[in-house]
Amino acid sequence: MASFKPRNTRASMAAVLLLLGLLVSQTEITGAQSIGVCYGRNGDNLPGAAEVVSLYQSNGIGRMRIYDPNQETLNALRGSNIELILDVPLDKLRDLSDAAAANDWVQRNVVSFSPDVKFRYIAIGNEVSPSDQLAAFVLPAMTNVHNALAAAGLQDQIKVSTAVASSVIGTSSPPSAGSFSDTSSPFITPIISFLASNGAPLLANIYPYFSYTGDPTNIGLDFALFTAPGVVVQDGQYSYQNLFDALVDSLYSALEKTEGANVNIVVSESGWPSEGGNAANVDNAGKYYRNLINHVTQGTPKRSGQAIETYLFAMFDENLKAAGFEQHFGLFLPNRQPKYQINLG
Secondary structure: OOOOOOOOOOOOOOHHHHHHOOOOOOOOOOOOOOEEEEOOOOOOOOOOHHHHHHHHHHOOOOEEEEOOOOHHHHHHHOOOOOEEEEEEOHHHHHHHOOHHHHHHHHHHHHHOOOOOOEEEEEEEEEOOOOOOOOHHHHHHHHHHHHHHHHHOOOOOOOEEEEEEEHHHEEEOOOHHHOEEOOOOHHHHHHHHHHHHHHOOOEEEEOOHHHHHHHOOOOOOHHHHOOOOOOOOEEEOOEEEOOHHHHHHHHHHHHHHOOOOOOOOEEEEEEOOOOOOOOOOOHHHHHHHHHHHHHHHHHOOOOOOOOOOOEEEOOOEOOOOOOOOHHHOOOOEOOOOOEOOOOOOO
16 A cells, blocks of 8 residues: 655533533534644634633533643633643744743743643644754753753643654554654654653644545545545554554554654644545545544554544634635634534543
8 A cells, every 4th residue: 555645734511511401503522531622823713712712611622732822822721621732833942942941931831820721731843844944943942841840840740742743754554664754763763762751742743634635546535534344454463444543553653663662642633624625525524523533532453442632623714824725624613613513422
């Protein structure tokens, strides 16, 4: 089978709401603790942060990822009990390679909100290309932010990582052959050592959509949408019926080859657009999200029974992104109306 070509780029409904019989129009999101949703703000028609937090709560979404320490959002999250991935944006990586600057950043954006805000991970950069000049600042910034958290006594509660695109993988098929590319290895290997030493996961953005659209001749749509009727890839003792598992396990194989066998993977983004590209429609997107939600509690063939902490991308359509499919990953429209019938249970 062709190599998977990737992209370069709880939580039950609250009991009181169930008792009251409140219904969320078209969408009822309940159930799996392993599911979160990414909250991007790249739109000029999105609801305010307090409304967004309320929307998470009314839909039982217990985890959120945000891409910068937006103060309005952090204040809205106080007391919400929503667990948070907080990103350090790319334009701050160089600054945070300085220990004093990293300590100041942590004090202002984490310590001053904790424990009212339940920080789970700090993501130092999102999809930093190993060939980018910024790549040199990722590990120093990770180290400095970790040390700042440790100085505040938060190193056991809040783990520091970075979010990678699955393009860091050079070989991905079959999954057992997964290995980091020659370009990525010098960048990712010391990061994996850091994660292993500190009990932190690797955050990974996993998009079967981009793998499928990059090679539709060799990758079936049913394999990408979790609807294949049987095994598509037999890899030794492991049987793969969906592309998501194959992508995640190829990354696990790469970790095992890089002294990262004990490093877990958190899927920090995964989604399917509803329009603007090949196979991008409401039917496919709804199918992908529903099937992904139902699947992640099972784990992958290599990590069977180990639920995959997964963050759906994204909460809203974002009209300031590049025209086309990038604007149409939202579970909700900007008016807070749901696009799909989705049940996180």
